[in-house]
Amino acid sequence: MSDVTTADPRPLVRVRDGAARVAGCRCRACGEPVAFVWPRCPVCRAETAAASFGPHGTVWSATVVRVPVPGRTAPYGLAYVDLDDGPRVLARVKGDADAPLPIGSRVTLLESAEERDVQVEVL
Amino acid sequence: MDVAVHGVGTSHFGRQPDRDLVALAWDAVREAFADAAVSAVDAVWVGTVFGPPGVAQRVLRAMGITGIPVVTVENACASGTTAFAEAHEAVRTGRYGRVLALGLEQLSTAFDGAIHPEPTDPEGRAGLALPALYAMAAARYLHLGTATPEQLAAVSVKNHAHALHNDRAQYSGRYTVEEVLASRMIADPLTLLQCCPTSDGAAAAVLGPAARDARHVTVRGVAMRSGQPWDHRSPHVWGHDIVRDTAADALAAAGLAAATDVDVAEVHDAFTIGEIVTTEALGLVPAGEGGKAATEGVTALGGAHPVNPSGGLLSRGHPLGATGLAQLAEIVWQLRGEAGARQVDRARLGLVETMGGGVSGLDGNACVITVLEAP
Numbered sequence: 001m002s003d004v005t006t007a008d009p010r011p012l013v014r015v016r017d018g019a020a021r022v023a024g025c026r027c028r029a030c031g032e033p034v035a036f037v038w039p040r041c042p043v044c045r046a047e048t049a050a051a052s053f054g055p056h057g058t059v060w061s062a063t064v065v066r067v068p069v070p071g072r073t074a075p076y077g078l079a080y081v082d083l084d085d086g087p088r089v090l091a092r093v094k095g096d097a098d099a100p101l102p103i104g105s106r107v108t109l110l111e112s113a114e115e116r117d118v119q120v121e122v123l
Numbered sequence: 124m125d126v127a128v129h130g131v132g133t134s135h136f137g138r139q140p141d142r143d144l145v146a147l148a149w150d151a152v153r154e155a156f157a158d159a160a161v162s163a164v165d166a167v168w169v170g171t172v173f174g175p176p177g178v179a180q181r182v183l184r185a186m187g188i189t190g191i192p193v194v195t196v197e198n199a200c201a202s203g204t205t206a207f208a209e210a211h212e213a214v215r216t217g218r219y220g221r222v223l224a225l226g227l228e229q230l231s232t233a234f235d236g237a238i239h240p241e242p243t244d245p246e247g248r249a250g251l252a253l254p255a256l257y258a259m260a261a262a263r264y265l266h267l268g269t270a271t272p273e274q275l276a277a278v279s280v281k282n283h284a285h286a287l288h289n290d291r292a293q294y295s296g297r298y299t300v301e302e303v304l305a306s307r308m309i310a311d312p313l314t315l316l317q318c319c320p321t322s323d324g325a326a327a328a329v330l331g332p333a334a335r336d337a338r339h340v341t342v343r344g345v346a347m348r349s350g351q352p353w354d355h356r357s358p359h360v361w362g363h364d365i366v367r368d369t370a371a372d373a374l375a376a377a378g379l380a381a382a383t384d385v386d387v388a389e390v391h392d393a394f395t396i397g398e399i400v401t402t403e404a405l406g407l408v409p410a411g412e413g414g415k416a417a418t419e420g421v422t423a424l425g426g427a428h429p430v431n432p433s434g435g436l437l438s439r440g441h442p443l444g445a446t447g448l449a450q451l452a453e454i455v456w457q458l459r460g461e462a463g464a465r466q467v468d469r470a471r472l473g474l475v476e477t478m479g480g481g482v483s484g485l486d487g488n489a490c491v492i493t494v495l496e497a498p
Contacts (some may be wrong), residue, residue: 001154002218007243010366021339036245042352042484057309058353061266063310065250072250079260088355090246100311103266 011035011089011118013109016030019055022089022118026051028035035118053086053111056123060088062100081107081120090116126214128340128495129221130159133326137293140231142323144174146195148182148227149416151325151445155223158338159329165219166192168210170202170226170443174234181333182227192219193275197444197481198349198492202226202394202451204447204491207328208347211493214330224323226441227325237321246483252426254318256480257394258310260360265312269400272312273412278395279316279437281423288464293320293440303443311438319394322440326448328455336498340455343472344376350485359404362397362478363485366404369490370476378493379472382406385494386470387457389450391429391478392435398422405492415436423466428437432457434466447491448476 002044003032011024018074029046033053041048064073066078070086076092079101094110131155134147134370154160167188177194179256198205203226210224230238237254241247246256249414264270277300286295298316333341348369353361379385382405390405392398399413407428408416416422422430433439436446454473456462463486473495479488 006247007478009243010248011245030473033355061259061263063255063262063312064308065310066254066308067252067254067310069235069250069252076250078249078255078259082355086355090249090251092249100262103262 007089007114013111013118016052016109020111021052022053022083023052024087025049033085035087035089043067053083055087055118057081057083059101059103059105059108061103062093064097064100077101079120082114089118091120092115094119116117124215124217126314126330126342127333128342128455129161129331130155130329131327131455132158132192133291133449133452134324135291135479136322136324136442136449137242138231138321139323142177144227144229145182145185147229147325147486148225149186149235152186152223152225152487155327155329156403161329164191164221164223164329166213167192167223168206169195170201170206170447171195171197171228172197172461173230174444182234197482198489200391200443200476201447201479201489201491202444203326204451204475204477204493205347205489207448207451207493208491210330211342211345212405216330221328221329224331225325225327226445226447228444229323230321230442231323234321241481244481244483247481252310254310254313254394256361257396258313259314260400261396263360264396265398269320270414270471271412272304272484273300274345274396274418275312275317275399276300277414277417278392278398282392282419282431282435282437285424285432285465286438289434289439292434292438293322294438295434313394313396319393322442324440324442324449325447326445326452328448328451330399335394338459338460340498341496343496344373345377345493346372346376347489347491348372350487352484353486354484357486358402362480363404365487365490366401366476366478371407373492382474385472385474387432387454387467388428388430388455388474388476389433389435390435390476392431393441395437396417398430398435401478402464406477414425416480429467432462432467447475450475450477451493454495458495
């Protein structure tokens, strides 16, 4: 997406304690995990504190995009992954996109994701 | 003050890159003004998503609508019905006497192909094209056994058949479930014939105080909500809960006990799974039976709860900002008994549901639901 000059809006994946984790935040009041660093909780508006999530999670749903999308080469696999004790994140699925990842698959976050996508592979 | 729809109008729907938005909007406004037997309004609300800055005033000046308040609103695919909801409120509160709600969109010239995912949104930047968002819901339904691929396809078969009787529709046809499933895969499990097309069009409604008039369709209730967080805690697929909650508001405003009290509905079937989830969320059919309802003809013309007699977004087309008002025009025609070969017998109450999405982590940018009553 070379034509986009705004800050990259995707969740940031950082290696901590030897594993890739999403650097986000958690609500100090209701405990809601968020994949982004936001000043307030989107559920209850309380203050948040920095938190990181992952590296493991479970596929909630998945698809393969087979139509042209600017800056991407179709087909590519996407999955909504519920990180363990963490938020649901949209992740790019590593590898060939022959078929969607089975729902319920256990996956792990990968570091230095392509194009800064949150990226996962099957455990 | 009770509010009525005095007149409606639409352009043709389809890829029309050789026409401009002035021409498309004029088709809709000319028809709506003639239908309402008026030549002027006191204010205009315009819904558009990808219309360029100033598009509302630019098209309206060409039809002599100048010097009055013009407000443009954007709520993704629900922009047209958001304009309608605001126009309704302006009349209801007495702020203006007669108001035009106009929706317009020209997607064929805005994009080379399908709508591009929004790069300033986290999931848009990650390549979540709109078919993929709905595909996630469809995959979930299939995984849980809440719907089958054949039931998904049945929605497309039904709505394409409905559109055979709508000469404003972009597409129509007699397809089989097998043909729908065999069409090109767009985002698994949604195939081409399960996805709305790229469309251009405009639609309009003139609103004013309800009076004794054989052509005035009364607005019984309008409700709009924007989404709450949709995340790992959400019990349902994306878009379900906002439709359910907005429906509760709209039905309460209309004084109805349940959506099953309406005789005909136009709902947001941008993708087949959308109609299945929406009919369940509205309460038109029991939870988990949206797919079964499509297969068994419950939601077909002649069924117990006809849904999308116009052909829906899948077949009539989906010019984003115009869609909500196109849905509204269909229900107005149905309630006036003017829907021709697609007329629902003795339709007295109708419902319009529009759903806009595209902001990740929220259960929709906006949902607008309106309940209308025959003259």
